[in-house]
Amino acid sequence: MKNNIKLIKRIQSIIPSHIKPKFTNEKDLLTWNQKKGFLSSRSILIRNKAIKIQKTLEKSGIKELYLNCSFENYKVFHSGQEKVLSSAKKYVKNFNNELSNFIFSGKPGTGKNHLAAAIGNYLILHGKKILIITIADLMSKIKKTFQKNNNFTEEHFINKTSKVDLLIIDEIGIQKESNYEKIIIHQIIDRRSASKKSTGILSNLNYNSLYKLLGERILDRMKLGKSLWLNFNWNSYRANVSAKKLQV
Ligand SMILES: Nc1ncnc2c1ncn2[C@@H]1O[C@H](COP(=O)(O)OP(=O)(O)OP(=O)(O)O)[C@@H](O)[C@H]1O
Ligand SMILES: [Mg+2]
Numbered sequence: 001m002k003n004n005i006k007l008i009k010r011i012q013s014i015i016p017s018h019i020k021p022k023f024t025n026e027k028d029l030l031t032w033n034q035k036k037g038f039l040s041s042r043s044i045l046i047r048n049k050a051i052k053i054q055k056t057l058e059k060s061g062i063k064e065l066y067l068n069c070s071f072e073n074y075k076v077f078h079s080g081q082e083k084v085l086s087s088a089k090k091y092v093k094n095f096n097n098e099l100s101n102f103i104f105s106g107k108p109g110t111g112k113n114h115l116a117a118a119i120g121n122y123l124i125l126h127g128k129k130i131l132i133i134t135i136a137d138l139m140s141k142i143k144k145t146f147q148k149n150n151n152f153t154e155e156h157f158i159n160k161t162s163k164v165d166l167l168i169i170d171e172i173g174i175q176k177e178s179n180y181e182k183i184i185i186h187q188i189i190d191r192r193s194a195s196k197k198s199t200g201i202l203s204n205l206n207y208n209s210l211y212k213l214l215g216e217r218i219l220d221r222m223k224l225g226k227s228l229w230l231n232f233n234w235n236s237y238r239a240n241v242s243a244k245k246l247q248v
Contacts, residue, residue, distance in 0.1 A: 069114045098226050116132060138184075162191045165198075169201050196225075
């Protein structure tokens with residue numbers, strides 16, 4: 001109390017006459033301090049949130065080319081693109097409320113990864129954990145757990161993939177999936193669906209070919225909840241993407 005009064009007096013004695021002090025009495029000083037404290041704790045909170053988002057983004061598997069992908073920069077030239085864009089937007093809006101698996105199927109370069117990354121980026125900003133991984137990377141991570149001296153088991157890895165809020169498996173159908181791969185995909189989707197966690201699949205295959213490749217058990221689980229099947233059947237956009245952007 002005494003110290004505060006002393007402090008105010010000292011400030012008043014050194015402050016140039018043309019400057020209006022922020023406080024002239026103890027009550028004002030207290031209010032000023034509280035305001036400052038609130039602002040600095042708010043800025044710490046914002047900084048912590050940004051650090052958390054950055055870390056989640058780094059772990060998300062979203063590649064550099066897709067880091068800036070959003071709903072806003074997905075261009076619409078026809079009704080097919082309009083449909084996939086509006087469905088993807090609706091998907092994130094309802095994400096909290098329901099289990100909703102999705103399959104984006106269609107031709108190369110049509111924006112399946114663009115919209116998957118837009119979904120991922122949006123959800124990360126809203127505090128969700130997501131992972132986008134190609135089936136090849138997923139299998140190689142699982143195969144690494146077989147190596148000697150690796151105390152991270154296949155089970156650990158499958159459990160890890162079942163923790164994220166949204167898992168997107170990319171490039172299904174690029175090569176013929178083995179029976180072992182099918183069992184792993186089945187286990188992952190089954191475990192995630194059981195805990196009401198959504199999974200997405202990106203593929204160039206159409207329904208019949210995916211059905212043939214993955215089998216009824218997997219596709220049936222993908223249909224759980226309010227599932228979404230989107231077809232991307234138009235020409236590739238890749239020719240419009242600048243070479244500079246593709247080099248990143
Ligand atoms: N409608 C669009 N508006 C803006 N950019 C787009 C659009 N469609 C695709 N792109 C861009 O084109 C490039 C190729 O798209 P993307 O990688 O999403 O295709 P894909 O459907 O996943 O292809 P693939 O089946 O070969 O993996 C990306 O840089 C993406 O951002
Ligand atoms: Mg792709």
